[in-house]
Amino acid sequence: MRLMIMFDLPVETSQQRRDYRQFRKALINEGFIMVQYSVxxxxxxxxxxxxxxxxxxxxxxxxxxxxxxxxxxxxxxNDMHFLVGSPVKDVRNSSDRTVIL
Incomplete structure (x- = not known):
């Protein structure tokens, strides 16, 4: 299974930019990897x-x-189609590393 988080956050004020950075950093700390900007x-x-x-x-x-x-x-x-560009072969983006205890 994959959990995808997609977001569109305002970045007009310094507080909004700070909120954006904190949210993005928290996602990364939870083990999410970037597929595209804001995905x-x-x-x-x-x-x-x-x-x-x-x-x-x-x-x-x-x-x-x-x-x-x-x-x-x-x-x-895995049925995702790349119309332009190619997938990133990042080992963190693979379920092969998943260990079920």
């Missing part, structure tokens, strides 16, 4: 862990803007 993905073991992670993200949401989440299966994520 981050994290590998999750199952739907329950994806929902748990979504609740963790809710704890550090900024007060303004738009933040959306989407849970994808491995098949759905």
């Amino acid at each position: 981050y993905v994290r590998v999750c073991v199952n739907k329950k862990s994806a929902m748990f992670m979504e609740h963790r993200v809710q704890r550090f949401l900024p007060s303004n803007g738009l933040v959306q989440s989407l849970v994808l299966t491995e098949k759905q994520y």
